[in-house]
Amino acid sequence: MKLRFFVFLGILATMGLVLTNCSSAKKVVKEKNNEEVLQVMRLTNQYFMNKWPDTGKPIYTTRWRPSNIWTRAVYYEGLMALYQIDPNKAYYDYAVDWGNKHKWGLRNGIETRNADDHACGQTYLDLYEIDPQPERIKDIKASIDGIIASNKYDDWTWIDAIQMAMPIFAKLGVMYKDEKYFDFMYKMYHHSKYVEGGGLYNKEDKLWWRDKDFVPPYREPNGEDCYWSRGNGWVVAALVRVLELIPENEKHRAEYLQDYIELIEGLAAVQREDGFWDVSLHDPTNFGGRETSGTALFVYGMAWGINNGILDATTYRPMIDKAWDAMVKEAVHPSGFLGYLQGTGKEPKDSQPVSFSSVPDFEDYGLGCFLLAGAEVYKLK
Template structure:
């Protein structure tokens, strides 16, 4: 038999342990976080590597052939650079972006009659730079192009989910800038077509994830029998939704649809995170070219960090995943030189752009860095705001 005193001491000890467990969860999250100074340092390092490698912003890019440097890959880099500029207002960043626009005469790769979202991606940067210094030539071509698309009343351009990120924020930005909701309405019509009609609908309402294009809609399966959800492809949708929701007025007619899709996608992605913090190139099949991949991981960090800041995502649920992913990228993917490893090259599925390793060089180095800069800028703000 135990005495009353012994029982009381035991109960007190158990209660103390219980309270400790309840009160340390947030503390553990906070202790796991890096400092904003550390985040900024790694962003500056990786960006310096790229700017030094590409001093001429107008130089064409050569892989299997020559391409102008105002294509989507470089546009994504400049999205990241503008995010870095917002937290670290170094005039060199702004000048580098302006020089890029000027070298291309603020134009689109295939002119103002293009319907290709990959051509329109540069418009996101042109619009950002116009807001800083409203010189009409900066947005003349992108406005003419988007107005041309809208006049056609054709809404089936985005036949692959990457296109949502490349073009959708342009419509949102123009709707805000010109106070014209027709841009919002047309943007939604295009988004809804891709989501619900293209290839039977590229969004899986059950898994809350997106097939990259109609080639991957069932009956297509991964080697393990699961649906093929490409990491970076779903990351592009995350980035598009974040950028659009950051711009849209609270009373915009379809904002709630975008918000629900964003939250559902973040929850689905969270379940697929690897134990080491990265995500695989195939979200539901780690056996199909599995391993660390930086670009998709960075886009998911971007989306989660932003959502925590805005109060759309529960910090207790998502912050550990964000911290784990950011630490993994910063410690395991960044070379001393600033080169970014584990970036899958261009493509549309897990087998493309392989092999992916610490030292592998993707066919384009720019978009992976852009994704990383977007993620890091949101990490910086998250830490700075004490979220």
């Protein structure tokens, strides 16, 4: 009997040791994974900063464009997300230098109504909050105030625009404690969702058509609707960034939250086995294959949902891990260059073919999407 008792104590002690070791192992793995996430973000970002030391240098593809266009603006959104988890002064200085080089202005001046021109304002406002220099906010606020004063709210005719401009309205509403920004951004969002082309959101599939050109009767080669990956990613990012900003009692918050949850559900249903998403979400035969920008935006949205207690980790964490690991292993070059990145466009056929070594016409926005995703993955418990 005594022997059995001591054997039992030995088993308990062993179990305790195993459990302790398991707990320690989990902690070590978590810390190691966090460090790995940060290291790959630093690698990819440093590649870009090295390639573009002059933040004001115009970008040439088919023609010259100023470097405060939407593609570069999305990169700086990602850089600011990296700065939040890795407060390296070089990142801040790089962003401030970009603003200074463009005199904190918009591509087509304060009269512009183009959401692509407004996108740079997201980082301008972030930098203003860090150091409230009046010039950082002057032009973007004047432009948004002008849009509100016009009472014309049908400008967001393509879903990318929702991400480029909507978070600016949200941030201004918070900064100035003025609901007119919240109310007007909802008018614009409502037009995109319900009115433009008959409504760009398909509640049945829980996905968005990119613009009115893709609303049925338009079909993909396999007969399905055309849901462009990155376009839906822009809506994910917009909803995340708006929900992160607006008050809990904002009158349209419940609708934004519901739209976010439904969109995530629609995306979860079509993830590829390898972790990526196809460029055509319902037709893998139409230029199917790995694509980094849409995948990164979906990871950003899903990880944010878990971090904010909105999404179930048991359901979505495996999807996130699979997608993040796939991007790191399959898309990131040793140099920090990102592969499998579709260039600019509006549908699956644009900027094809997409491969590990293909160079998109603009490298900046894909990195921005990747950094946004990485910052949220880094925060996962």
